[in-house]
Amino acid sequence: MTPVIELQDLRVKLGRREILKGISCRLGTSGAGKAIGLLGPNGAGKSTLILTMLGFHKPAAGSARILGFDCHTQSREVKSRVGYMPENEALIADMNAVRFLRIMAELSGLPARVALEKAHEVLFHVGLGEARYRPLGTYSLGMKQMAKLAQAIIHGPELVILDEPTNGLDPAARARMLKLVAEMKNEHGMNILLCSHLLRDVEEVCDEVVILKDGAVVHHANLEEERRANRRFVELEVAGDDRNFAAALSEHGAEGVNEGGGRWRIVLPPQVELDILWHLVGRENLDVRRLTHRRDSLEEIFLKAVGHIQRTTGDSAAPAEEVAANGRL
Amino acid sequence: MAVYRRGYQRYQGPLTGRWDRLFVLPRFAWERLMQQRLVAIFFVVATFWPIACALFVYLSHHLELLRGFGDEVAKFLQINGEFFYIFMSAQAVFAIILSAFAGPSLVAPDLANGALPLYFSRPMTRFTYALSRMLVLVGVLSPVTWIPGVLLFLMQSGMAGWTWFTENYRLGLSLFFGFLLWILLVSLVALASSAYVRWRMVAGALVLGIFFILAGAAELANEVLRVEWASAMNPARSVNQIWRAMLGLEPFPGPDEWQCAICIAAMTTVLILIIQRKLRPVEVVS
Numbered sequence: 001m002t003p004v005i006e007l008q009d010l011r012v013k014l015g016r017r018e019i020l021k022g023i024s025c026r027l028g029t030s031g032a033g034k035a036i037g038l039l040g041p042n043g044a045g046k047s048t049l050i051l052t053m054l055g056f057h058k059p060a061a062g063s064a065r066i067l068g069f070d071c072h073t074q075s076r077e078v079k080s081r082v083g084y085m086p087e088n089e090a091l092i093a094d095m096n097a098v099r100f101l102r103i104m105a106e107l108s109g110l111p112a113r114v115a116l117e118k119a120h121e122v123l124f125h126v127g128l129g130e131a132r133y134r135p136l137g138t139y140s141l142g143m144k145q146m147a148k149l150a151q152a153i154i155h156g157p158e159l160v161i162l163d164e165p166t167n168g169l170d171p172a173a174r175a176r177m178l179k180l181v182a183e184m185k186n187e188h189g190m191n192i193l194l195c196s197h198l199l200r201d202v203e204e205v206c207d208e209v210v211i212l213k214d215g216a217v218v219h220h221a222n223l224e225e226e227r228r229a230n231r232r233f234v235e236l237e238v239a240g241d242d243r244n245f246a247a248a249l250s251e252h253g254a255e256g257v258n259e260g261g262g263r264w265r266i267v268l269p270p271q272v273e274l275d276i277l278w279h280l281v282g283r284e285n286l287d288v289r290r291l292t293h294r295r296d297s298l299e300e301i302f303l304k305a306v307g308h309i310q311r312t313t314g315d316s317a318a319p320a321e322e323v324a325a326n327g328r329l
Numbered sequence: 330m331a332v333y334r335r336g337y338q339r340y341q342g343p344l345t346g347r348w349d350r351l352f353v354l355p356r357f358a359w360e361r362l363m364q365q366r367l368v369a370i371f372f373v374v375a376t377f378w379p380i381a382c383a384l385f386v387y388l389s390h391h392l393e394l395l396r397g398f399g400d401e402v403a404k405f406l407q408i409n410g411e412f413f414y415i416f417m418s419a420q421a422v423f424a425i426i427l428s429a430f431a432g433p434s435l436v437a438p439d440l441a442n443g444a445l446p447l448y449f450s451r452p453m454t455r456f457t458y459a460l461s462r463m464l465v466l467v468g469v470l471s472p473v474t475w476i477p478g479v480l481l482f483l484m485q486s487g488m489a490g491w492t493w494f495t496e497n498y499r500l501g502l503s504l505f506f507g508f509l510l511w512i513l514l515v516s517l518v519a520l521a522s523s524a525y526v527r528w529r530m531v532a533g534a535l536v537l538g539i540f541f542i543l544a545g546a547a548e549l550a551n552e553v554l555r556v557e558w559a560s561a562m563n564p565a566r567s568v569n570q571i572w573r574a575m576l577g578l579e580p581f582p583g584p585d586e587w588q589c590a591i592c593i594a595a596m597t598t599v600l601i602l603i604i605q606r607k608l609r610p611v612e613v614v615s
Contacts, residue, residue, distance in 0.1 A: 014613050054450050056610045076452045080344070084450035092442045099357070106353040107451045109344030117332060118340060125337035151447060156339030188339050 002068040004028025009062035021215040035192040037202035040212035083152035087163040093137030108155035142173040203298040211305040219305035236264040237290040354461040375423040379477035390488040410576035432519025433532035449610040466516035475508035503575035517600040524607035557583035561592040
């Protein structure tokens with residue numbers, strides 16, 4: 001299957017500085033309607049990567065392909081399949097939203113009559129229906145973000161690039177924006193590339209995440225797999241005589257390590273549900289003090305990737321695949 | 330179903346052609362310009378001189394109406410290259426003023442509001458963007474330049490007959506191509522000004538300034554340095570010299586039409602470079 005984004009040793013120089021230093025990755029290989037999070041500290045090269053994919057910067061070496069088309073040599077094909085919501089102000093202040101969206105839709109190739117219909121349709125969709133004839137300059141920050149989203153999706157692109165879509169939004173507007181983004185991928189089958197500093201937003205919406213640091217990819221994770229893997233790792237604290245508990249666990253193919261004081265670390269096999277632990281604890285007459293899943297938050301993944309947390313095997317925050325590869329706790 | 334009820338659906342229908350899209354920006358811009366009362370008034374005012382010239386052509390073929398004024402008037406009422414040159418010179422001034430009104434509102438708002446990334450993230454290049462913005466000015470300036478000029482020429486041809494037309498078709502071509510050259514220069518000045526200063530009012534003033542101040546500066550340089558070549562710095566004067574050559578008239582003193590053409594080509598190149606440099610989706614600070 002053609003990946004949504006494919007980067008091969010992509011190098012981009014701005015002036016004499018090399019901003020992207022040979023990035024290679026394949027993103028969005030698991031079908032349509034996926035969201036990819038693009039993360040990285042300031043100056044990591046996220047914006048440069050986005051602008052290169054839009055054909056605004058010429059790669060010094062390597063290539064970037066979107067939906068199978070080269071971003072530099074087949075820029076027209078790429079741009080007709082992409083919607084872009086920039087981070088900065090980009091709306092023409094003295095123009096009303098309907099007119100602005102009509103222009104953007106027609107420039108994307110929609111016939112004039114369809115463009116007018118779509119302008120109204122998409123403005124209602126993002127919640128600007130009542131304000132659609134107001135000049136864009138009179139919009140609040142949240143409304144402007146919605147208007148930028150509207151222009152990015154008016155032509156029904158296959159990939160929507162969102163650069164900090166929840167910047168400056170209050171909690172209600174942020175929730176609405178994330179709901180719209182989730183709808184775009186789940187109901188309309190659009191692929192999303194979400195660049196954000198807000199890790200919770202990325203965690204909430206994205207299926208995959210790629211982390212950049214100093215112009216290089218330092219981590220690429222499938223969040224869905226991480227979540228699934230995390231569900232298999234359990235920390236349990238019990239009171240009572242737990243000497244037979246390890247044997248009880250092994251009856252169901254689970255492995256457990258007693259850390260003393262009633263604290264256990266357990267790995268459940270993929271087909272075994274968590275309920276079995278409650279059953280075993282009851283059978284062994286143990287009292288449960290605490291039961292937690294290990295949960296690698298995106299923040300932990302991010303901090304490890306950019307080097308703010310040391311990677312150690314056996315650390316509870318270690319990536320799931322590393323522990324699983326060892327096969328033991 | 331009402332649009333607010335049916336919800337968003339991805340568009341997956343046919344797309345318009347590449348050349349159709351070129352006219353999207355001009356269409357919206359013309360619509361917007363025509364809503365401005367000042368532009369509408371200016372269009373009306375710009376028709377006065379062509380109407381006066383049409384009357385002149387009519388009278389030149391109906392001298393019996395002027396029998397009481399004597400032979401001197403009959404000599405004055407001649408339709409030749411000089412007549413069309415005077416017509417072109419007057420309309421050229423209208424073209425400058427109109428471009429100072431219309432030009433800055435085309436690019437400056439896009440730059441000032443940072444809208445270029447939205448345009449260029451669509452299937453649109455810098456060239457097609459600049460071309461479609463220029464088409465706006467071509468559309469606005471044509472009704473005050475070559476269209477009345479060619480109509481005037483056709484009117485004269487109709488009244489004077491086929492022989493006059495075959496002997497003077499060069500005048501018609503000169504009107505058309507001479508005005509096209511002027512439209513190109515004026516449009517580039519307007520686009521470059523609005524791309525450079527980004528502020529609509531200042532850009533409009535700059536358009537007028539480039540033509541009128543350069544004219545003054547060229548004359549000043551000629552006087553101070555006691556030379557004639559400085560006239561080439563004046564774009565209007567240079568184009569006028571080219572027009573005179575095209576219409577087969579006696580040239581002005583100073584740089585000839587070829588030297589003026591080189592100056593105009595150099596100015597055009599500089600203006601294109603300014604536009605190319607300024608119309609970028611992102612600024613790169615190296």
